[in-house]
Amino acid sequence: MSWLRRHPDPVTLERYANGESPDGEGERVQSHLLACSSCRDHVEFVRSLAREASQLSAPEPPTDLIRRVVAERSSSHGTIVALAGPARRELRPRRVAVLAAVLALVILAGILDRLVINGWSPHPANSSGPAEGADCMANSPLRQLLNASGLLLATACAQQATEPVPSEPVTAAVLDPSRLSPVRLRYEDRSTTDGIVTVVRSEEELTVQETTFKEMPAWRLVAVREHRFGAGRNFDTTYIDRETLRPLTTDWHYVTCCTNKRSHTRKAYSADSVTVHSSFKDWRRDFTVALPDSTMPIASGTHVNQLLVALPLSQGWEGSLLRLGWDPRGEPWYRTSLRVVGDDKVSVPAGTFDCWRLESPYDSGTIWWVSKDQQWLIKTWYRSDPDYEHETVLISAEELD
Amino acid sequence: MAGLSDAWAHSTDAELAARTREGDPDALAALYERFAGTLMRLAYHTVGSAADAEDVLHDVFLGLPEALERYEERGNLEAWLKRVTTRMALTHLRSRDRKREVAFAPHDEPSVSSDETAIARRIVLARALRTLPDSLRVVFVLKQIEGYTHQEIGELLGIRVGTSQVRFHRAVKRLQKLIRSEL
Numbered sequence: 161m162s163w164l165r166r167h168p169d170p171v172t173l174e175r176y177a178n179g180e181s182p183d184g185e186g187e188r189v190q191s192h193l194l195a196c197s198s199c200r201d202h203v204e205f206v207r208s209l210a211r212e213a214s215q216l217s218a219p220e221p222p223t224d225l226i227r228r229v230v231a232e233r234s235s236s237h238g239t240i241v242a243l244a245g246p247a248r249r250e251l252r253p254r255r256v257a258v259l260a261a262v263l264a265l266v267i268l269a270g271i272l273d274r275l276v277i278n279g280w281s282p283h284p285a286n287s288s289g290p291a292e293g294a295d296c297m298a299n300s301p302l303r304q305l306l307n308a309s310g311l312l313l314a315t316a317c318a319q320q321a322t323e324p325v326p327s328e329p330v331t332a333a334v335l336d337p338s339r340l341s342p343v344r345l346r347y348e349d350r351s352t353t354d355g356i357v358t359v360v361r362s363e364e365e366l367t368v369q370e371t372t373f374k375e376m377p378a379w380r381l382v383a384v385r386e387h388r389f390g391a392g393r394n395f396d397t398t399y400i401d402r403e404t405l406r407p408l409t410t411d412w413h414y415v416t417c418c419t420n421k422r423s424h425t426r427k428a429y430s431a432d433s434v435t436v437h438s439s440f441k442d443w444r445r446d447f448t449v450a451l452p453d454s455t456m457p458i459a460s461g462t463h464v465n466q467l468l469v470a471l472p473l474s475q476g477w478e479g480s481l482l483r484l485g486w487d488p489r490g491e492p493w494y495r496t497s498l499r500v501v502g503d504d505k506v507s508v509p510a511g512t513f514d515c516w517r518l519e520s521p522y523d524s525g526t527i528w529w530v531s532k533d534q535q536w537l538i539k540t541w542y543r544s545d546p547d548y549e550h551e552t553v554l555i556s557a558e559e560l561d
Numbered sequence: 562m563a564g565l566s567d568a569w570a571h572s573t574d575a576e577l578a579a580r581t582r583e584g585d586p587d588a589l590a591a592l593y594e595r596f597a598g599t600l601m602r603l604a605y606h607t608v609g610s611a612a613d614a615e616d617v618l619h620d621v622f623l624g625l626p627e628a629l630e631r632y633e634e635r636g637n638l639e640a641w642l643k644r645v646t647t648r649m650a651l652t653h654l655r656s657r658d659r660k661r662e663v664a665f666a667p668h669d670e671p672s673v674s675s676d677e678t679a680i681a682r683r684i685v686l687a688r689a690l691r692t693l694p695d696s697l698r699v700v701f702v703l704k705q706i707e708g709y710t711h712q713e714i715g716e717l718l719g720i721r722v723g724t725s726q727v728r729f730h731r732a733v734k735r736l737q738k739l740i741r742s743e744l
Contacts, residue, residue, distance in 0.1 A: 170730050170733075170734070171726050171727065171730045174726070174729060174730055174733060175726070178704070180710065180711065205733075205737060206733055209686070209705055209733065209736060210705045212682055212683055212686050213686065213690075213701075213702075213705040213706045214705070214706060215683060216606065216683060216686065216687055216690075216706070218601060218602040218605040218606065218614075219601065219605060219611045219614070220598065220601070221593070221597035221598055221600070221601040221615075221618055222615055222618075225593070225597075225615065225618060225619055225622070226589070226590045226593040226594075226597070226622060227590075228619070229589070229593075229619060229622045229623050230586040230589065230590065232623060233586070233589075233623065233626075234586070351652065351656070414612070550652075550655075550656060
């Protein structure tokens with residue numbers, strides 16, 4: 161078939177539409193277009209997108225923003241500070257290496273069918289119990305906790321690679337609710353990017369308190385995030401079942417500082433789905449998302465920190481987590497995984513803590529440090545490309561009555 | 562606002578950059594007056610939210626005097642600022658993705674046109690653009706709104722030219738589907 165009759169692929173047409181065809185290709189495409197209305201339509205559509213996109217409006221830059229910047233720079237609040245972080249590394253190759261290594265281990269160990277990172281294949285009903293000393297498989301408190309709590313936390317323990325993981329839920333009695341306790345934790349976010357060294361003056365205060373929700377014993381998690389320089393605030397209130405740690409409902413509000421515009425998202429969880437309602441001024445969106453596995457609810461926002469408290473962390477522990485979010489692929493939920501890879505002594509404004517170090521190989525190389533005693537989240541760090549790193553640090557902790 | 566930057570109204574970009582690098586707040590304000598509109602537009606279409614775009618703009622100008630140490634004055638200052646803003650916007654997107662579920666926050670619809678059809682198309686396009694995954698929207702914005710080549714987009718995002726072209730194609734395909742379903 162000659163070029164004239166063969167349709168160019170859409171990428172070629174789009175190059176042509178944008179005037180980026182290499183030598184020779186443009187003429188061939190042009191000749192084809194003379195005889196092909198469907199390809200002409202596609203070229204015209206791409207060009208119309210360019211015309212219309214260039215006409216899209218955008219908000220005006222705030223007139224007072226530069227005054228705030230100038231004032232902040234002249235203040236003594238350490239707006240511009242140097243940050244020290246772990247040595248630079250290329251995360252993309254590393255992530256590929258980690259994935260390749262994990263996959264190789266999985267295949268070699270023959271644990272692919274038990275690995276629940278993708279999780280959710282059924283396990284033999286009559287699974288044998290764990291070997292003595294196992295702490296993360298089968299009928300272990302972890303598994304019971306996770307299943308009963310409905311935590312979307314499926315475990316794969318390298319030490320017990322041949323031990324099957326039971327699929328039946330466990331009773332609430334095996335939970336250890338005392339791992340959670342009323343507490344107020346305050347965090348600060350910092351980031352540095354592209355040579356712009358900045359303290360991101362965003363602070364979040366998380367308060368965890370016992371309460372009831374629709375007459376059920378529950379934990380109430382309230383997170384208030386003050387965005388930097390008074391740009392706005394987030395309020396996030398999540399209720400979780402006190403015995404299962406399953407989220408019941410989440411209300412998230414964002415209020416802008418100056419115009420007082422409010423955005424609201426509410427999530428209500430049922431056994432197999434979550435219903436989301438979002439609104440902003442006169443805009444509304446409502447939808448329901450089915451959960452991939454009805455036994456495993458979603459860890460959402462501040463809820464994640466409390467899941468860390470409840471986990472039986474130890475060297476070698478590994479587990480997956482399902483989160484509701486807006487993944488770049490467009491999925492309404494995504495899985496991430498955590499594993500304990502070591503321990504460190506970590507100093508943050510709140511003090512110095514002996515911590516487990518957890519990595520999230522599917523989460524762009526995030527490192528989490530969790531204190532060994534109360535398993536509070538002490539610090540997170542990630543570098544998503546050579547020019548960007550981000551950390552969250554605990555600045556104070558207060559145990560409440 | 563004008564009071565802060567009157568003294569620099571007739572200065573060249575290079576002069577403003579040099580004085581800003583030295584810590585002159587008036588020069589910084591003049592740069593803001595000169596480029597904030599362009600940078601806000603870029604940030605806004607990249608991150609899809611007015612509030613986030615303001616955060617991006619704020620971060621860019623907060624650290625600009627220090628960042629200008631790396632500006633070698635060989636190229637166009639506006640182009641350099643757009644690169645910095647794009648990278649800052651991308652980091653905000655990453656931060657946003659990981660930190661919280663994001664409520665879809667609408668913003669002002671386009672309002673200036675004498676052609677009702679054009680208005681409707683732009684409203685639909687604006688909405689459709691916001692629903693694109695970040696990775697596709699960023700490429701589309703840089704290509705069709707900011708006029709970067711795929712080579713430049715590849716350098717900016719650390720991806721290959723082919724990847725940029727494919728993402729652009731996927732964005733076009735999704736937009737086509739969304740627009741046709743609305744109009």
